[in-house]
Amino acid sequence: MEYNFRDIEKKWQKQWKDSHVYKVFNPEPGEGLNKPKYYVLDMFPYPSGAGLHVGHPLGYIASDIYSRYKRLKGFNVLHPMGFDSFGLPAEQYALDTGQHPAETTKKNIETFKAQLDNIGFCYDWSREVQTSDPNYYKWTQWIFLQLFNSYYDRKDQKAKPITELIKTFEKEGTANCQLPAANSFSADEWKRYDEAMQQSILMDCRLAFCGYGEVNWCEALGTVLANDEVVNGVSERGGHPVVKKTLRQWYLRITEYADRLLEGLNTVDFSDAMKEMQSNWIGKSSGAEIDFAIKDHNQKLSVYTTRPDTIFGVDFMVIAPELELVDQIKSATQATAVDEYITYVKSRSERERMAEKKITGVFTGAYAINPFDGREIPIWISEYVLAGYGTGAIMAVPCGDERDYKFAKHFNIPITNIIGSYYNGEEANPTKEAVLENSNFLNGIVMKGAIDVVIAALEERGIGERKVNYKMRDAAFSRQRYWGEPFPIKWIDGIAYPLDESELPLELPHVDSYKPGPDGEGPLANIPEWTAKNLETNTMPGYAGSSWYFLRYMDPDNKQAFCDRKVSDYWNQVDLYIGGTEHAVGHLLYSRMWTKVLFDLNLIGFDEPYKKLVNQGMIQGVSQIAYVRKGDFEEGVSKGMSNTVFIPKFSNPAGTPKPKLQLYSSDIINEENKEYFKPINIPIELVQINSGDTSKNLLDIGLAVELFPQRLDAIYIVNDAYYYEGNWRTWNKDEVTWSITEKRNFFTTSEVEKMSKSKYNVVNPDDLIARYGADTFRMYEMFLGPVEMSKPWDTKGIEGVHRFLKKFWRLFSDETKGLIVTNEEPTPAELKVLHNTIKKIESDTERFSFNNGVSGFMIATNELTDLKCHKRKILEPLLILLAPYAPHIAEELYAQLRKAPSPEGEGVGGEVSILNATYPTFEEKYVIETSKEYPVSINGKLRTTMNISLDAAQSEVEKLILKNEVVKKWLEGKPPKKIIYVKNKMINVVV
């Protein structure tokens, strides 16, 4: 029999599905705990309409291999899958077509599931979750209520029920509280406050709270846009202007968790890059807040600085133009200039401010007083100081800070040098090592040490204090959209009240129109029944459902709780989480926060969700891009120029001649003539197969054209050739010279970029599976390189993996004779191959080096083919090793083996699946040689070889070496300095 992957894969996928082999059970009380648990999680996908491409399964295959491996190793493995099914694209699609998002989502999920099953994953679909399912989002809403009904106790550093805070207020007011907002009142005052006042104070403490914030508002579209939807200050769709608008918004008080999110990173196994990204995002810095008196004014000017040691180097102050203080302190003479500047700043978009870092600013006319030496310091305003960070004001030290230096130079502000020779007068030096000069009582102290001295002095005088700041802001938690979880909140007299638990889930109502509501509100505001109940019209953002989904998989059908405590205690943390880096500061941070809140409220028993995180690299597409001279084609085009999707069909209206095409090398394009071109992406229907050879590419692309006749009027361009008018033509760039005046108008180049439908560079796994089978596809994706690495997709080479599987099959089965496995006893050489392979595959799988694992199988197969080994005792363990990587072929051959005569008798274990086999154990005795030919080098130079017993002690080896003629000659009677004996590798004598 030959390797018929199509039948085999179909047969086993059906078999697995029908017999529910992947169903995972939670242990009943008192049973099932004999197996250790292991939780492998994939980041669940958003079910987009485009379906899977070859980039998606990379992480899924890796996690599938690892899950199957762990299962064979005797673990109770939870490996679920679900869908992050709320989101913008479905709503956008609904807006365009009127189709309900629930329907399109359902359809897309079906496609995704079919595609995933096609690859042969071992998901327990009975645990599937969908964030848009009311049975699921009931609990998202429920957890939201826990956040709403909790506050963060800063003293105990944990979340607590807000009812406790109310009790405290009733008992002792704010005397012993540190609250996020500056409030202070006594117990009596609290009791006298009316409901509105009390609720507003509580709102300032809740972990999920309502406030006002800025959103991207597009007047033309009448809607709020996400940051991604705004490109260069205009809306991505339609190119309408976008402005900031203040709207009522919900927030999560994630800033309270900043420190714990930072510390938690020490307890988890994430890559350094990932930890770095998260801690940069949190952006903790420590320094001091210092109050400066303002000359002739009663107000204080508070600044935040990380370098209080430079206090005597302060030559000017800068405050953010947005601060109210500006109006209060501007002098009469400067008032006009200040007002003009503020108008200018308002006219500038955030993007402009970031893009062109112009030095701008204006003097307010006011002076701050240095508290230590009474020096008068001019106060400026400038857009480079941000109102939202620290106090919105800085003390500028031009000799130590680059931006301050440039500002001082630009406006001719004199610079005080406090760091002596460390400052060269040319540029600022942010050192902490300098010995301070011109610094009053700090003179002679090294800067590093002076920080504490200054803070102590500030605190003693009561004009400043040690202060820690974070870049991270509270997370905006509402969207003015339809397709998301409704908030379980109703508004009565302007006060937000939670719904009762019994009212959950608060289901999304059916709507006929997905158009935004009035005044930037979401579509829910258009529904009279909804607004009549005073329900919140915002919905939750995409990351709401994904912040806790890993818990629901544990106990997906629970009607009483989001997840039973006993169950979450059993499954505990996710042991292995695989997904892309793009969620570094979004999803990962939020789900870590939610986990900490649930832990604080004693609803789960751990406060970090993911023990180990592996970031899979992105598989990029190779886009064939044609550059067309601007104006030569009317339909347009292009990356980043317009959102019109352009399919470059060069079909012409009847009667007009087809454009004559010529191709040019990409090096023709340069800085000077660049503006004459616009790029377009060209659809490539199939990639090269079985060849890196250009002439064969042509044939295969030609084949592609045959397979996709509907694209025959398109032009297919690959490397040096193009397909046009039914013929392949090659183009020799040496023969082509370029001149813009010649009106030649077309050339191509390729670019590596993200795979996306709109770029025509998507490679669909279904096509590859149809051609080579799921097992080949799985192994090839792994074989491409380390999982963590991003790389462009390249199909050449898949033949090699397919060839390997065919070769592997032939170890078991002959085309004419069928199964050829014998029960002979293996030879030592064969046992060595097997045990070396067990060792290699196990260590490669453990360290996620799946590419090396695949190589391991290839090596073993080559060696066993050479040995003509068809022995059950070698092949059966090998099959079990292969099962995680290529489950279908392994299952099929295992079934055949089990039915074949075996020493235990015919048909033994015929029904047993390889999925429940026992992983073979490595035994060193089969691999160790009793003696080995070692290379012996002297001072690193290879001089001779010696046969040395592997069991020999180091001293015996040394004696033997010293007797060797070649070594003796080199030593010339003197004892060697050192003999290095690296087990299994080499011997080096150092003289």
Add this chain to the structure above:
RNA sequence: GCCCUGGUGGUGGAAUUGGUAGACACGCAGGACUUAAAAUCCUGUGGGCAGCAAUGCCCGUAACGGUUCAAUUCCGUUCCGGGGCACCA
């Protein structure tokens, strides 16, 4: 600009703790089988030099320098690619 990564044959990539660099695969070249093709199998394949040959010697992991008996691996400087953050005081 700052932070994190990485740079190895024609290509994807191995080399786990500093220990014989280039495993495995692709591609290419030659050969076997075949009327032919496909499939399959065998041999060679970093560069240079010497030799009829087996083989031997030298160079070689972005560049330069350092530590070491020994460096793809550790240290320093420079160059290039990828990712993240970006006026954060």
